[in-house]
Amino acid sequence: MTPPVHVALSGVTKSFDTVGGGAPVHALGPIDLDLRAGEFFAVVGPSGCGKSTLFDLIAGLSTATTGSVMFEGRPIAGQVPEGVGVVFQEDSCLPWRTVRSNIELGLRHARISAEERKARVDRVLELMKLRDFATSHYPAQLSGGMRQRVCIARTLVMEPRLILLDEPFAALDQQTRLLMGEEVLRLWRVTGATVFLITHALDEAAMLADRIGVMSARPGRLLDIVETGWDRDRDSSVIEHEAFGAITARLWKLLRHETGKTAEVARVLLPA
Amino acid sequence: MTRLALYRALLILAAVAVLEILCLTGAIDPLTMQPPHQMAIDLVRLLASGKMNRAILQTVGNAAIACALAVVIGIGFGVVVHRLSAVRDTLDLVFSTYYALPTLAFYPLFIILFGLGPVPQIIMGFLQGVVAVIVSTLDGLDRVPRVLKKLAAAQRMSPLETALKITLPAAAPYLLTGAKLAVAYSIIGVIAAEFLMSQTGIGYQISFAYNNFDNATMYPLILLLVVFSIAVNGTLFRWERRMLRQRGLRA
Numbered sequence: 001m002t003p004p005v006h007v008a009l010s011g012v013t014k015s016f017d018t019v020g021g022g023a024p025v026h027a028l029g030p031i032d033l034d035l036r037a038g039e040f041f042a043v044v045g046p047s048g049c050g051k052s053t054l055f056d057l058i059a060g061l062s063t064a065t066t067g068s069v070m071f072e073g074r075p076i077a078g079q080v081p082e083g084v085g086v087v088f089q090e091d092s093c094l095p096w097r098t099v100r101s102n103i104e105l106g107l108r109h110a111r112i113s114a115e116e117r118k119a120r121v122d123r124v125l126e127l128m129k130l131r132d133f134a135t136s137h138y139p140a141q142l143s144g145g146m147r148q149r150v151c152i153a154r155t156l157v158m159e160p161r162l163i164l165l166d167e168p169f170a171a172l173d174q175q176t177r178l179l180m181g182e183e184v185l186r187l188w189r190v191t192g193a194t195v196f197l198i199t200h201a202l203d204e205a206a207m208l209a210d211r212i213g214v215m216s217a218r219p220g221r222l223l224d225i226v227e228t229g230w231d232r233d234r235d236s237s238v239i240e241h242e243a244f245g246a247i248t249a250r251l252w253k254l255l256r257h258e259t260g261k262t263a264e265v266a267r268v269l270l271p272a
Numbered sequence: 273m274t275r276l277a278l279y280r281a282l283l284i285l286a287a288v289a290v291l292e293i294l295c296l297t298g299a300i301d302p303l304t305m306q307p308p309h310q311m312a313i314d315l316v317r318l319l320a321s322g323k324m325n326r327a328i329l330q331t332v333g334n335a336a337i338a339c340a341l342a343v344v345i346g347i348g349f350g351v352v353v354h355r356l357s358a359v360r361d362t363l364d365l366v367f368s369t370y371y372a373l374p375t376l377a378f379y380p381l382f383i384i385l386f387g388l389g390p391v392p393q394i395i396m397g398f399l400q401g402v403v404a405v406i407v408s409t410l411d412g413l414d415r416v417p418r419v420l421k422k423l424a425a426a427q428r429m430s431p432l433e434t435a436l437k438i439t440l441p442a443a444a445p446y447l448l449t450g451a452k453l454a455v456a457y458s459i460i461g462v463i464a465a466e467f468l469m470s471q472t473g474i475g476y477q478i479s480f481a482y483n484n485f486d487n488a489t490m491y492p493l494i495l496l497l498v499v500f501s502i503a504v505n506g507t508l509f510r511w512e513r514r515m516l517r518q519r520g521l522r523a
Binding site: 060079084089090094095096109140141 | 420422426427438441442519520
């Protein structure tokens, strides 16, 4: 049985006004997409295709020019809905707060007892292997990977039903990315949340996702959706699987022409 | 003590030693300036006698009120103006030319309006400090990383909560720079106002001593002001250094 639709995008487009009053730039869409409850969905696409714009629309950080974005049957209208947790590409740790205090930020309005609050933070600290740094460390004393774990922990402590990840491992080295990917998979299994991941790394998408949306060059549209067919109980060892290479090759085949378009635009705009 | 602090202390000691030698050898007339050691002795005597207590309390109290008002109102105004780009564009010229205005020239007007009590002096101290705080606040808010503003939105924070929990703490190093300037400018504003027209305060006492060739009172009071300003700014400096270290912005 197909799981129920968790997030539904229908005819979504986004255009941006230009400085000086010129014609608006058509950045995205139209896009029609359903995210199923509990699935891990990744989006790949060439640089500047509108991946982050799509992310912002689903997060409620901006509004669509046309079309609708629904979360659990209710429209997302320019405000992040309750039940949605967001992790950004850039380091968004608050440097003046300890690790624990950063994570507690997500619970400041939660109507729960002090004991429950503490238990939830302890649980997430344990889950993200941050317990030893909780009160003794500030973000500046942590590595890039650990700071990103703090950001993910701050999202998880809110127990979101939809987790949005905008290239969360982009600043990390390849080995750390693989390990962080495993952790995200583990958290996805434990929490049962729907995960929406934006990434430019084809191998990362192929390893993590159940389905991968491939976007065209700007204005970004969904060219295809690739099903990986992995078991839910997977880890980074899927990269040894022969299907992994086939999935990555298919993604590249779809993207090669689009990436070329982006490169062509860059060549015209920025001649040598 | 770090090597830098040692160099700093040696530099101050060297300057004081040069002044001491110039005074003791008569290169500087005793009627013009006392040797630094005599200033220190006179300061201890003055403080022990208690006859300057009221003046000291008045000046420090007024400067503290002026500085607190400059910091609170300056930061609040800065936060509001930062959200209103048209207002900011309009006021930017005022802010950038503000310190070219002779604000002290308005002091007689404030005396007419508020009398010879502490209010005009507090206003002068406030006016000297507030714009430095506003400018520092705007500068700091401009530099808050965009991702932290997105984080505030993702955490469903109201504008007030965003300011209190995200943008102002993120801009804190800049706010502290504004506060340091406000401390110095507020003291200068209050002392200058007391100097011009007042019934008490350190500025008034310095002016009175100057007019009466009373070096044994004037120089110790100037020394007291210097020590006080350095102590307050030193405390803020240490706080700032701790904050920057905590944020990984300083080794």
